[in-house]
Amino acid sequence: MSDPNRPFTDEERAGLYRAIFERRDVRSQFLPDPIPRPVLARLLKAAHHAPSVGFMQPWDFILIDSLDVRQQVLASYHEENAKAANNYSGERQETYRSLKLQGIIESPMNLCITCDRSRGGSHVLGRSSIVEMDLFSTCLAVQNLWLAARAEGIGVGWVSIVDQTKLAGILNLPDNVYPLAYLCLGYVSEFLDQPELQAKGWRSRLPLTELMHGNRWGQPMDDETLLNALKS
Numbered sequence: 001m002s003d004p005n006r007p008f009t010d011e012e013r014a015g016l017y018r019a020i021f022e023r024r025d026v027r028s029q030f031l032p033d034p035i036p037r038p039v040l041a042r043l044l045k046a047a048h049h050a051p052s053v054g055f056m057q058p059w060d061f062i063l064i065d066s067l068d069v070r071q072q073v074l075a076s077y078h079e080e081n082a083k084a085a086n087n088y089s090g091e092r093q094e095t096y097r098s099l100k101l102q103g104i105i106e107s108p109m110n111l112c113i114t115c116d117r118s119r120g121g122s123h124v125l126g127r128s129s130i131v132e133m134d135l136f137s138t139c140l141a142v143q144n145l146w147l148a149a150r151a152e153g154i155g156v157g158w159v160s161i162v163d164q165t166k167l168a169g170i171l172n173l174p175d176n177v178y179p180l181a182y183l184c185l186g187y188v189s190e191f192l193d194q195p196e197l198q199a200k201g202w203r204s205r206l207p208l209t210e211l212m213h214g215n216r217w218g219q220p221m222d223d224e225t226l227l228n229a230l231k232s
């Protein structure tokens with residue numbers, strides 16, 4: 001085993017930041033090429049090394065290649081997306097309808113990362129006050145997989161416009177298992193240089209400096225050095 005206390009090289013550090021900044025949510029650029037099993041194994045291992053409350057590891061991974069299952073999930077997406085479009089009107093609704101918000105069939109595989117809310121028994125260390133900590137832990141597994149996938153040249157798209165009860169039914173989940181993230185995975189023709197929602201004029205990245213507070217919510221930050229560094 002290598003020394004865990006050795007410092008990251010400049011190259012290693014750059015690689016990590018590159019994965020963070022160049023990770024994209026992908027829905028339009030999937031290629032049909034299958035993901036080699038050793039690569040998929042690395043992604044799942046990365047997810048499984050996420051931190052979790054009380055080391056609960058509440059996740060399971062459902063690998064979906066069945067067209068029948070995917071078509072059922074897609075049907076739920078279409079139902080939910082039609083409802084979602086009604087939240088907007090006029091030009092905004094037209095823009096919403098023009099957005100492609102899933103790649104369920106075009107991607108070579110779908111993956112559902114679930115959260116077993118009963119894993120580890122009724123007293124999980126660190127979860128006694130805030131019960132949702134298991135869900136948050138599972139989100140971290142998703143993010144680990146998302147970043148590892150980017151480093152492997154694989155795109156990931158999260159599809160949350162589905163009815164979660166229907167999704168649980170389609171995937172035959174037990175009552176205690178929550179379908180936390182329905183993901184589409186595959187190699188891509190390109191990674192966009194900015195979020196697709198930003199490129200399409202839906203919403204832009206907020207300036208980080210406007211999200212900084214000093215000591216309490218709403219109090220201005222007076223650390224000029226930090227603020228200037230964040231602007232660059």
Ligand SMILES: Cc1cc2c(cc1C)N(C[C@H](O)[C@H](O)[C@H](O)COP(=O)(O)O)c1[nH]c(=O)[nH]c(=O)c1N2
Nearest residue numbers: 023024025027100101102158159160161195196197
């Ligand atoms: C919890 C959650 C849920 C969803 C998403 C993300 C997350 C974190 N995103 C992707 C989202 O739109 C995207 O992350 C942002 O637009 C920022 O773009 P990048 O991820 O940086 O490319 C997403 N995208 C999409 O096309 N359909 C969807 O249903 C969802 N749902």
